[in-house]
Amino acid sequence: MSSTLGVPRPDQAAYMLRAAAGDAGRAYKRQLLESLDIEAGHTALDVGCGPGTDLPALAERVGGTGIVIGVDRDRAMLERARARTADLRRVELREGDAHALPVEPGTVDRAKIDRVLMHVAEPSGVLAELRRVTRPGARIGLAEPDWDTLIVDSEDLGTSRAFTRYTTTEVVRHATIGRRLARLAERAGFRVEAVSAVTPVFLDVQEADHTLGLGRNLRKAMDEGHIDPARGRAWFAGLSEGPFYASFTLISVVCSR
Incomplete structure (x- = not known):
């Protein structure tokens, strides 16, 4: 690993596509889509669709008589999704x-939100919007990390813990979502049908640096006084x-509506 403390912040679309392409990303996404029990003719909604990672799989499931709606506020992401679909x-x-979803009330049969609620201003407001646009009997899939569980093995356990603490308090808006x-x-009025958890494991330090932002977030933590610079550099090395x-x-x- 270089002395520049990790890879630069990646292009967001490329980052999302790379994360989804890993073994852990493919596994949980497949499980989430299967749990929605999407049928031909359904209207399926992907909130925060990003570069369109999941849109082809949703389109395959709704068939020629269904509709897939991808919503994102980032025009650059939508352009990538448009090219992909x-x-x-x-x-x-x-x-x-x-x-404020651009979707008519009560028109959605299936919906998913994948690693989006951790970034939004008000997660409960987004879930209220989901309830507004879904039909009675609709199924909804939600997937989010809990960054309090971030583990980075090191003999310097104190710095590893300080890095996780910085991630949860300063980097991610809703780290324990x-x-x-x-x-x-x-609370939003849905019935919870199933709760599951997976643990993505990183054994390659450079892949972890890219996905978890080890170097770039460590630099911020040191610059802001959360981690001693000499100790942080030794930890990273x-x-x-x-x-x-x-x-x-x-x-x-x-969950279901």
């Missing part, structure tokens, strides 16, 4: 905020000196 006539892309998903879904391990917990909730 150019040959899929049943996919509609709409620019809009998750707090994963553990709160079921409770928030019930030591990560590549032997077998590497890092992991976190990702929680999925399936």
Whole structure:
């Protein structure tokens, strides 16, 4: 690993596509989509669709008589999604905020939100919007990390813990949203059908650096006085000196309207 403290912040679309392409990303996404029990003719909604990672799989499931709606507030993301779904006539892309979905009330049969609630201003407001646009009997899939569970193995346990603490308090807006998903879904008026968790494991230090932002977030933590610079640099350098391990917990909730 270089002395520049990790890879630069990646292009957001490329980052999302790379994360989804890993073994852990493919596994939980497949499980989440299967749990929604999407049928031909359904209207399926992907809130925060990003570069369209999941839109082709949703389109395949709704068939020629269904509709897939992808919503994102980022025009650049929508352009990537548009290119990705150019040959899929049943996919509609709409620019809009998750707090005010550009979707008619009671028109959605299936919906998913994947690693979006941790970033939004008000997760409960987004879930209220989901309830507004879904039909009675609709199924909704939610998936979010719990960053309090981030583990980075190091002989310097104190700095590893300080890095996790910085991630949860300064980097991610709603760092513990994963553990709160079921409770928030019930409060929004949904019936929780299933709760599951997976633990993505990173054994390659450079892949972890890219996905978890080890170097770039460490730099911020040192610059802001959360971690001693000399100790932080020694911690980062030591990560590549032997077998590497890092992991976190990702929680999925399936609920119904």
